[in-house]
Amino acid sequence: MHAFSRLLEALVLTPSRNGKLDLVADFFARAPDPDRGYALAAITGDLDIAAVKGATLRSLAAERVDAELFALSYDFVGDLAETIALIWPSSSTEATPPLGEVVETLSRATRPQALKLVTQWLDTMEPGDRYALVKLATGGLRMGVSARLAKQALAQFAAARGTMIAVEEIEEIWPAQTPPYRALFAWLEGRGTRPSGHALAPFRPVMLAHPLEEDALATLDLGAFQIEWKWDGIRVQAVSDGGVRRLYSRTGDDISTAFPDLVAAMDFEGALDGELLVGHFDGRALSIGSFSDLQQRLNRKSVAPALLRQYPACLRAYDLLVDGPDDVRALPLAERRIRLDRFAATLDPARFDVSPVLNAADIAALGQLRADPPHGLIEGVMLKRRDSAYLAGRPKGPWFKWKRDAMTVDAVLMYAQRGHGKRSGFYSDYTFGCWTDDPSAGGVLVPVGKAYSGFTDEELKRIDKFVRDNTVDRHGPVRVVRATADFGLVFEVAFEGLNASARHKSGVAMRFPRIARLRFDKPPHEADRLATLKQLLR
Amino acid sequence: MIANPILVPRPEGLWCEAGRFFIDPVRAVDRALITHAHSDHARPGHAHVLATRQTLDIMAIRMGERFAAATQAAQWGEMIRIGDASVSFHPAGHVLGSAQIRIEANGQVIVVSGDYKRRADPTCAAFEPVACDVFITEATFGLPVFRHPDTRDEITKVLDVLARSPERSVVIGAYALGKAQRVIRALRDAGYDRPIHLHGSMIPLCAYYQSQGIELGDLRPATVESGRRGDFSGGVIIGTPSAIADKWSRRFPDPVVAFASGWMRIRQRAKQGGVELPLIISDHSDWDELTATISELNPQEVWVTHGREEALVRWCALHQRVARPLNLVGYEDEAE
Numbered sequence: 001m002h003a004f005s006r007l008l009e010a011l012v013l014t015p016s017r018n019g020k021l022d023l024v025a026d027f028f029a030r031a032p033d034p035d036r037g038y039a040l041a042a043i044t045g046d047l048d049i050a051a052v053k054g055a056t057l058r059s060l061a062a063e064r065v066d067a068e069l070f071a072l073s074y075d076f077v078g079d080l081a082e083t084i085a086l087i088w089p090s091s092s093t094e095a096t097p098p099l100g101e102v103v104e105t106l107s108r109a110t111r112p113q114a115l116k117l118v119t120q121w122l123d124t125m126e127p128g129d130r131y132a133l134v135k136l137a138t139g140g141l142r143m144g145v146s147a148r149l150a151k152q153a154l155a156q157f158a159a160a161r162g163t164m165i166a167v168e169e170i171e172e173i174w175p176a177q178t179p180p181y182r183a184l185f186a187w188l189e190g191r192g193t194r195p196s197g198h199a200l201a202p203f204r205p206v207m208l209a210h211p212l213e214e215d216a217l218a219t220l221d222l223g224a225f226q227i228e229w230k231w232d233g234i235r236v237q238a239v240s241d242g243g244v245r246r247l248y249s250r251t252g253d254d255i256s257t258a259f260p261d262l263v264a265a266m267d268f269e270g271a272l273d274g275e276l277l278v279g280h281f282d283g284r285a286l287s288i289g290s291f292s293d294l295q296q297r298l299n300r301k302s303v304a305p306a307l308l309r310q311y312p313a314c315l316r317a318y319d320l321l322v323d324g325p326d327d328v329r330a331l332p333l334a335e336r337r338i339r340l341d342r343f344a345a346t347l348d349p350a351r352f353d354v355s356p357v358l359n360a361a362d363i364a365a366l367g368q369l370r371a372d373p374p375h376g377l378i379e380g381v382m383l384k385r386r387d388s389a390y391l392a393g394r395p396k397g398p399w400f401k402w403k404r405d406a407m408t409v410d411a412v413l414m415y416a417q418r419g420h421g422k423r424s425g426f427y428s429d430y431t432f433g434c435w436t437d438d439p440s441a442g443g444v445l446v447p448v449g450k451a452y453s454g455f456t457d458e459e460l461k462r463i464d465k466f467v468r469d470n471t472v473d474r475h476g477p478v479r480v481v482r483a484t485a486d487f488g489l490v491f492e493v494a495f496e497g498l499n500a501s502a503r504h505k506s507g508v509a510m511r512f513p514r515i516a517r518l519r520f521d522k523p524p525h526e527a528d529r530l531a532t533l534k535q536l537l538r
Numbered sequence: 539m540i541a542n543p544i545l546v547p548r549p550e551g552l553w554c555e556a557g558r559f560f561i562d563p564v565r566a567v568d569r570a571l572i573t574h575a576h577s578d579h580a581r582p583g584h585a586h587v588l589a590t591r592q593t594l595d596i597m598a599i600r601m602g603e604r605f606a607a608a609t610q611a612a613q614w615g616e617m618i619r620i621g622d623a624s625v626s627f628h629p630a631g632h633v634l635g636s637a638q639i640r641i642e643a644n645g646q647v648i649v650v651s652g653d654y655k656r657r658a659d660p661t662c663a664a665f666e667p668v669a670c671d672v673f674i675t676e677a678t679f680g681l682p683v684f685r686h687p688d689t690r691d692e693i694t695k696v697l698d699v700l701a702r703s704p705e706r707s708v709v710i711g712a713y714a715l716g717k718a719q720r721v722i723r724a725l726r727d728a729g730y731d732r733p734i735h736l737h738g739s740m741i742p743l744c745a746y747y748q749s750q751g752i753e754l755g756d757l758r759p760a761t762v763e764s765g766r767r768g769d770f771s772g773g774v775i776i777g778t779p780s781a782i783a784d785k786w787s788r789r790f791p792d793p794v795v796a797f798a799s800g801w802m803r804i805r806q807r808a809k810q811g812g813v814e815l816p817l818i819i820s821d822h823s824d825w826d827e828l829t830a831t832i833s834e835l836n837p838q839e840v841w842v843t844h845g846r847e848e849a850l851v852r853w854c855a856l857h858q859r860v861a862r863p864l865n866l867v868g869y870e871d872e873a874e
């Protein structure tokens with residue numbers, strides 16, 4: 001403690017930068033571990049112990065002398081910690097505990113314990129040590145030296161021992177070092193190897209996407225983006241580093257223990273960003289399980305072997321952050337993607353695959369992809385600029401998510417029209433309607449939207465047959481389909497949103513509607529009322 | 539409170555009606571008794587001055603032989619009759635020649651201690667406790683935050699710097715009378731035997747101390763003409779408090795600026811003064827010496843002058859002692 005408090009005082013009083021450097025380097029040379037490490041942490045601001053309140057110490061000091069004498073003294077000295085340090089009556093002088101002991105004891109202590117310890121130490125310390133202790137214990141320790149200078153002092157300290165290490169090299173490994181920096185000092189003294197520049201398998205902040213505003217669609221340069229499905233699983237980061245494997249949630253929580261099967265398969269050096277899903281391997285590819293399958297694996301601290309077999313966890317990789325020894329986050333996505341494909345090719349195909357890149361010629365095609373995903377766990381599409389670096393947080397511009405919304409309504413098929421291309425032989429474009437009121441009270445159907453997607457080929461054939469069998473009228477290419485209160489075809493229609501529209505008779509316009517389900521089982525009078533739909537207007 | 543005290547404060551200083559003299563007057567008066575030669579206590583122009591031989595000598599060195607019309611030297615402990623008062627001088631342990639003045643009249647004894655300290659100082663006679671009814675104490679460091687450490691520990695700091703950085707020099711600011719000689723002597727006692735260089739204004743006083751048998755070793759003027767720049771490497775230079783702050787000190791190689799003063803106890807004071815190496819060495823009593831002296835002398839009353847009167851009066855109140863501040867004007871915190 002004493003050597004440290006002398007350093008603290010000397011740093012305050014030494015004006016020149018070189019003088020400060022010498023002082024700090026000299027301290028590192030003289031002080032043992034872990035004292036010098038904690039002193040280093042104090043300089044760099046990495047030591048934060050607020051074990052005792054300054055006001056508490058003030059009143060204890062005032063009690064020991066006299067409140068008025070304390071006040072007069074404080075008035076004269078000007079600094080609370082210094083006043084306490086100078087005025088505290090020492091009962092005896094014992095050897096002061098070393099800095100390391102003080103720091104470690106205080107960080108373990110409860111508040112009442114800490115107060116007791118601090119007062120005992122104050123009783124036996126000399127004023128300089130008391131000052132350092134008060135500053136340390138109240139969390140107000142400032143050494144008046146920059147972190148950069150501390151690292152230069154480390155380099156100077158090493159050089160004095162014949163170890164030539166550049167400041168930049170120290171700065172590079174610095175983020176992974178923690179007080180009291182034993183490995184760092186061992187390296188600087190030539191006793192140890194260079195400490196790892198990173199804590200093994202650290203979490204790296206996840207890159208997130210902004211929701212795509214629909215007005216931005218028109219101006220979106222779609223060609224600049226890589227398009228992928230947006231999965232509704234668990235976004236994870238799988239890191240394997242020098243034998244240490246960690247699976248992190250997107251907030252950085254370590255969830256490795258819940259997914260031992262996936263962790264066991266993380267036989268690589270690197271860091272993957274991806275979606276954790278349940279997936280069965282059929283020998284060629286992964287078939288992704290449903291949301292309820294995934295739910296079996298969520299919120300479990302440990303998992304039974306049967307569960308592991310029945311609901312195996314897999315990772316659908318989106319991105320590669322670290323490729324072997326290389327942090328590749330600064331590379332453009334297009335390059336990372338090439339590396340990702342190569343990286344994933346070496347992994348267990350029963351546990352890992354790569355999120356496929358989708359193609360959409362234009363916004364309409366993109367909208368259709370989004371509206372018509374091939375799996376129930378897909379909640380939309382992702383758009384990522386091919387030139388985007390992997391950045392922490394949610395930067396505006398490089399990544400967008402365009403989620404499909406879960407609004408649905410039951411509507412009745414009213415008109416049908418022939419499709420195009422391979423669907424040209426079928427009635428595949430549909431207009432559907434909702435009731436203005438209860439049909440028994442005179443309510444009629446008014447069209448609320450059109451859809452030409454969302455169904456399987458099988459379903460298309462069934463609808464086409466229904467249209468042909470129940471056409472009640474024709475207007476050019478359009479067939480009017482029979483739709484009464486008790487007879488007709490009900491669709492569960494999903495759509496992204498609803499706009500008020502003066503151009504439509506219903507007063508509303510759906511955005512990206514699609515046929516979610518066929519409800520042959522449902523009588524048309526049970527379809528939704530227009531009023532229900534209008535409630536969804538924002 | 540004592541009725542009809544034999545000393546009363548006046549604008550000129552403390553006045554003794556029985557002997558018709560002032561003690562340490564701040565203006566020219568007919569008859570002055572002077573405790574010690576520091577400039578706030580010893581001023582020129584009085585008609586008659588009574589002080590110790592050493593104080594008179596030092597006043598002559600600082601102000602010229604004709605600083606007073608007539609002088610009289612007091613021996614330690616010698617009873618001197620002045621009018622209806624008898625006075626005697628007793629060592630105060632402050633600087634060479636410094637005295638407490640005991641005044642007795644009308645059956646009352648008052649001791650004016652001037653400035654004093656209790657710890658050992660080889661450059662002056664040690665403080666002598668004198669029994670009294672009223673003890674007049676200074677309060678320069680009259681706050682419980684002031685506790686002067688052992689002088690030897692402070693001197694060790696200087697030697698440490700020299701040992702660690704032999705290419706540098708240490709320039710120590712010290713009050714020219716008393717502090718400078720004490721620091722030099724403490725360096726010698728700690729075994730430092732190289733020549734010590736002095737600011738020109740200190741040379742006569744140091745020579746006087748040496749003439750009084752106080753060994754200060756090899757002292758040389760700190761003029762660049764007298765030696766090459768390199769001669770000061772690893773050396774100690776003593777300068778006045780004002781000299782160390784200005785460019786005078788920059789003539790020395792990479793100087794470590796030190797300052798020997800009780801004020802150096804306060805970190806911010808040191809920092810504001812641009813002091814790199816604060817040396818807490820004082821010729822005044824610290825809080826413990828002040829309070830211990832009051833307890834030891836156990837006077838009926840304590841009068842407190844120049845310094846932090848309020849705190850010392852408060853301490854007296856806490857210890858059931860009668861005390862009052864004198865509120866004398868003209869005594870500064872010495873460049874202590």
Ligand SMILES: [Zn+2]
Pocket residue numbers: 574576632653872
């Ligand atoms: Zn004085």
Ligand SMILES: [Zn+2]
Pocket residue numbers: 576578579652653676844869872
């Ligand atoms: Zn004085």
